[in-house]
Every structure is written in structure tokens, then in C-alpha cells.
Amino acid sequence: MNGILIRIVADTNALFMSIYDETSKAGNILKAASENKIELFAPISVKEELKRVIKKEFNWWDDNKIKFVIGALPVKWIEREIYQDALEKTTVKHKADKPVEALALILNCGILTADKHFDNVKQKIDINNLLAKLEES
Amino acid sequence: MKSIVISEETHRKFIEEKMQERAKTADELLGKMIIERRKQRLHAASKMFREALDKKGITLAELLRRSRKIREEIADEWYPD
Numbered sequence: 001m002n003g004i005l006i007r008i009v010a011d012t013n014a015l016f017m018s019i020y021d022e023t024s025k026a027g028n029i030l031k032a033a034s035e036n037k038i039e040l041f042a043p044i045s046v047k048e049e050l051k052r053v054i055k056k057e058f059n060w061w062d063d064n065k066i067k068f069v070i071g072a073l074p075v076k077w078i079e080r081e082i083y084q085d086a087l088e089k090t091t092v093k094h095k096a097d098k099p100v101e102a103l104a105l106i107l108n109c110g111i112l113t114a115d116k117h118f119d120n121v122k123q124k125i126d127i128n129n130l131l132a133k134l135e136e137s
Numbered sequence: 138m139k140s141i142v143i144s145e146e147t148h149r150k151f152i153e154e155k156m157q158e159r160a161k162t163a164d165e166l167l168g169k170m171i172i173e174r175r176k177q178r179l180h181a182a183s184k185m186f187r188e189a190l191d192k193k194g195i196t197l198a199e200l201l202r203r204s205r206k207i208r209e210e211i212a213d214e215w216y217p218d
Binding site for chain 1: 172175176178179180181182183185186187189190192193195197200201203204205207208209210211212213215216
């Protein structure tokens with residue numbers, strides 16, 4: 001079995017995009033995480049966001065269904081205490097985006113996001129490069 | 138290293154599976170089985186998610202826009218100025 005090669009912080013939009021279409025570029029990243037080829041992390045705020053969005057938009061779903069879908073994501077959720085101190089070192093403008101960048105700073109890794117707010121954040125990764133790297137490995 | 142206890146019957150099936158999968162060790166077989174199970178769960182979750190989005194009658198782009206609003210609500214709650 002392959003060892004863990006790459007660590008990435010995944011943003012909410014990337015997770016929604018990957019679960020929506022397993023064959024998409026983001027979907028392939030999730031598949032690679034399931035196969036232990038990469039290690040995906042996300043701040044607990046992203047998990048909360050996923051939970052609230054699903055609960056609000058799919059209001060006929062019960063808690064077990066929500067838990068199942070979020071639990072199926074091969075993501076390690078990181079508690080606030082771990083990245084809290086790095087929030088002030090972030091460069092992204094919007095307060096709501098800071099936990100994602102803060103966690104990437106703590107883990108010293110890239111960010112997988114489709115959010116334009118991260119365009120000038122140096123940790124934002126190019127998904128095409130990442131997929132090419134995964135194919136090489 | 139950790140040990141687990143399994144019944145004779147499960148052990149027999151496990152060894153059969155190990156040979157079938159050409160896994161060198163029990164650890165390798167379990168690793169493969171865990172990966173397969175994770176992929177199945179992800180596939181099932183993906184199907185449920187797409188069906189729910191269809192039922193709701195919104196696009197993924199719209200869901201992402203709504204998600205952005207919720208992200209801001211969480212930030213205001215968790216990190217008030």
C-alpha cells in the first residue's frame with residue numbers, strides 16, 4: 001500500500017463539488033484520499049458549514065443521513081484550538097475564510113478550494129498540478 | 138502491532154479472501170478492504186447528495202452560494218469582532 005504522500009486542506013466548496021460528481025477533478029482528489037494517496041484535512045468550521053447547509057437545504061433528511069454523508073468524506077476534521085492562534089497570521093481578507101488558511105499554515109500544506117477569495121493566498125493549489133502529481137506517483 | 142480475536146468461521150473466510158486477493162499478509166488484506174469500504178460509502182453518499190439536490194431543485198452553484206452565507210454566519214458566531 002502507498003504511504004501518505006501529500007497533505008491538503010480541503011475547503012467546503014471543494015468537498016461539495018467532489019461529492020456531487022465523483023468523476024470530477026475534485027472527486028478524484030477525494031478518491032485519492034480514500035486510497036491513502038493523499039491526506040485531507042479541514043477545520044471543524046468546514047464540517048459545521050457542511051452540516052448546516054445540508055440540514056437547511058435537505059430538511060427532509062434526518063441526522064443519521066447527514067452524519068452518514070459527512071462521515072463518508074475521507075477528511076480529518078481539526079478542532080478550533082489547533083488553528084486558533086494562526087488565524088491572525090492569515091492573508092485572506094474575509095473572516096469566514098480564515099480558518100481554512102490558518103489550518104494550512106499550521107500543517108504547512110496547500111489548500112484545495114474553488115473560492116476566488118483565496119486567489120492571492122500562496123497555499124492555494126492548482127488542482128491540475130495536483131492530479132498530475134498523483135498520476136506520476 | 139495489535140491483535141484481534143475472530144471466530145473460526147470468519148478466520149476461514151478471511152484466509153479464502155486473502156488468497157483470492159493475493160494479499161501477502163492479513164494486514165494488507167484488511168487495508169484493501171477498508172479502502173474498498175470507504176469508496177463504497179463515498180459512492181453511496183454521492184448518490185444520496187445528487188438525488189437530494191435534484192429533489193430540492195437547485196443547482197450545485199446555487200448550493201455553494203447559500204453555503205457561503207452560512208459560512209459567514211458561523212464566522213460571526215464563532216469569531217465575533
